[in-house]
Amino acid sequence: MTTAVPAPQCPLDQVGLCARCQAKAHRYGHNGNPLCSPCLAAARAQQAKKGRRARVQ
Incomplete structure (x- = not known):
């Protein structure tokens, strides 16, 4: 991934x-x-496209 991730x-x-x-x-x-x-946002978007609720919190 090439985008900068904010510090936790x-x-x-x-x-x-x-x-x-x-x-x-x-x-x-x-x-x-x-x-x-x-x-996490990418995983939720992918699950939304499939019509399922994302299992990640």
Whole structure:
């Protein structure tokens, strides 16, 4: 992915790499997610095109 990913706004011990693009993301703890925000938006858009609810939070 070539777009700049904003730095996660969480404690450093909750930061990990995005499962899709390997950018730093809020992976652990409350509201943690395996995807960074751009990848999460892309996954939700892809699921919406298929007419399904995205399973990622």
